[in-house]
Amino acid sequence: MSLDDIRQKINEIDAALLPLFLDRLDCAREVAAYKKAHQLPILNRDREEAILADMADRAGRDQAAVRAFYEGLFAISRQLQEDLLGEDPSC
């Protein structure tokens, strides 16, 4: 495969990822509304650890990369919720 071919494949993967990422952000907005209504903290470490363990199990040789990817997603998700709720993330 040429470099251009590989980059084309990356472009296609990115195009497929974006709507899923945006959907995940919309879910975080819905979670924020639920947490506000039920006075729940933004951070749920047990939930994040369960997702990480599940994804790491499926990641084969890329466990560290998958962990870093999900930690980034969680940080973005929590920041979005903080922006919406104006809460201390450590609560």
Ligand SMILES: C=C(O[C@@H]1C=C(C(=O)O)C=C[C@H]1O)C(=O)O
């Ligand atoms: C989305 C949530 O809020 C936070 C972000 C999470 C995520 O991005 O998956 C998971 C747990 C929480 O720390 C949630 O509680 O489900």
